[in-house]
Amino acid sequence: MYAVEVRDHVMIAHSFRGDLFGPAQKLHGATFVIDVAFFREDLSPDGVVVDIGRAHEALKATLAPLNYQNLDELPQFSGLNTTTEFLCKHVFDAMADAARTGRLGPGGEGIVRIKVTISESHVARAWYESAL
Amino acid sequence: MYAVEVRDHVMIAHSFRGDLFGPAQKLHGATFVIDVAFFREDLSPDGVVVDIGRAHEALKATLAPLNYQNLDELPQFSGLNTTTEFLCKHVFDAMADAARTGRLGPGGEGIVRIKVTISESHVARAWYESAL
Amino acid sequence: MYAVEVRDHVMIAHSFRGDLFGPAQKLHGATFVIDVAFFREDLSPDGVVVDIGRAHEALKATLAPLNYQNLDELPQFSGLNTTTEFLCKHVFDAMADAARTGRLGPGGEGIVRIKVTISESHVARAWYESAL
């Protein structure tokens, strides 16, 4: 299995609901460094999984509605805890849609799997990985 | 599949037995930077795999008996080569036990898989990964 | 000149005032990974600049009032833009005070210079450095 992975980041505010979260129940924030990996069983006729430039653009477009936002105020996250692992799945869904609708360019049609990794600090990260 | 991964480190001395190891048969040491990833099929009601703070604490407790030790003198490692890959399994077993006995807090009961990665330098690392 | 540097991090929310900041005028947030370096002209009788363990503890104590906070609501930052470079100076002042008042332990009395570096993402960071 082949994979190509690209990186970008967002800077957001949010808070969590639930005793589990201790001090993180207060409004705080994070820099999320986001890696998205696209998997194909074999390479496209061009010899790629997907064009790295287009993958970067698609990731940037996916992240734009989140960047510099207070996630607590976004309707799509209403009533949800926007934990790092939750956001991995959110980005996964958007990138899977980008693959299915051709926004990743040639090669994207053969993507069979996506993995989204979000690093929240130098000592903690999360990921979500699934077949399409 | 979702994962959350936390990082900590230990500084230890040890030596290896066997011609394979060349100069590493002598007493030397290592900084081991240890990443432990916990996997769940879906998120807990709080929206997490496991609380990152509790995961950090559980990892620190697991590592405490190793930190600042000469592993050659610890009874649990008697007659064994404490290679990086061997220690991945050692930490895996301890973290699996922490998950099974509830020491990871809410979310920990649903952990189905653990991966332990140990970096021994900027050019070498090892890991052990298994279902629980 | 010798230096010893330790690392920790905080996760905060904040916003900026001024057209310069564009979308960062909205409430957003950041993970700040903070490195503090202590400088001495020569080593202490123990052979250190400062004990790394005590340096980590002093840094953690300095950061505790910031961690998981909305910096816009902290009185010490009222009317100020808590930019990455501004916060470098804030941490510098606290660590300089820790050095002067003996909270860094033996070696700390000889510190002549401090540098505070804050990484806000994988592509941007800031620092403040000055003699004591």
Place this chain on the structure above:
Amino acid sequence: MYAVEVRDHVMIAHSFRGDLFGPAQKLHGATFVIDVAFFREDLSPDGVVVDIGRAHEALKATLAPLNYQNLDELPQFSGLNTTTEFLCKHVFDAMADAARTGRLGPGGEGIVRIKVTISESHVARAWYESAL
């Protein structure tokens, strides 16, 4: 499953054919930082997946014919796009051959899987992973 991973790098020139590649159709170049992971179901009698020193040597021998080359001029790549993901497979094949022919030393005979990761920048990388 256990794994041990080693790192090395090459600095090469190349160009790509196909509209997909935009400006990368011109002759340019890359530093490729290459991680090769070897997998075994259990550890060898020495307690290793494979000796890290021999793994580094085998990787260096594999990379030597590529280092400081214009890949466009190498006969083995004639008519092919030497993309990052393509080169992952190229290194995979060579390392798989090294494992099968005993060049990884004791432990190498039990390798069941190899993963080759190539980082082309701080924001993009690719990998190829397969059972042997």
Place this chain on the structure above:
Amino acid sequence: MYAVEVRDHVMIAHSFRGDLFGPAQKLHGATFVIDVAFFREDLSPDGVVVDIGRAHEALKATLAPLNYQNLDELPQFSGLNTTTEFLCKHVFDAMADAARTGRLGPGGEGIVRIKVTISESHVARAWYESAL
């Protein structure tokens, strides 16, 4: 002294002239990860050294003529060895000009020093630093 540093990268081909360079006399290439740090004695009225967004844009504009190029064919480098340290100075001159001509936006007028660091691999980098 305050500093703000931003990162970007280019992928180029080149060759060197001189026995010193051994195999690097052949046409090869590199990914150069470039960090540019801007220094001010104190912060601007906005509380910044320079706006990080504008600094990123100015760096990207400086690097555009180099990216995806064979540096051996660029007239500005004719007869010169485009070593990593040489390119640090090249980027320094361009960024110093950006500062002097106001292209870094508010704060840029007070920049007194610039440092350009170029990483060519995980084990080698160079830098050039000077007062303006």
Place this chain on the structure above:
Amino acid sequence: MYAVEVRDHVMIAHSFRGDLFGPAQKLHGATFVIDVAFFREDLSPDGVVVDIGRAHEALKATLAPLNYQNLDELPQFSGLNTTTEFLCKHVFDAMADAARTGRLGPGGEGIVRIKVTISESHVARAWYESAL
């Protein structure tokens, strides 16, 4: 001022004497990742500070007597605490001697300053920097 920096590592055992060190008074160990930076006011006729290949070789030769050793047993360190910052100076002295005696090759004769940085973990490092 120009600089070129190269990286290598050693894996050693040692212990410290003095209450300051707490648990590190016991025999333990470390992976030390070592960066050595060489400074020149201007570039050599070849356009370099120093050849990166020769710099790597000189660093490897300097580190060989330390690698896979128990530093407590080396006569050159008898009665001394081999702290990270102390070892920075030790490597500095050796690299300064390499520069003065021509072992860094062309360019080495113009080196005016050296900085040695040793990372002992992902959260702590030390350095020593001085003019020659």
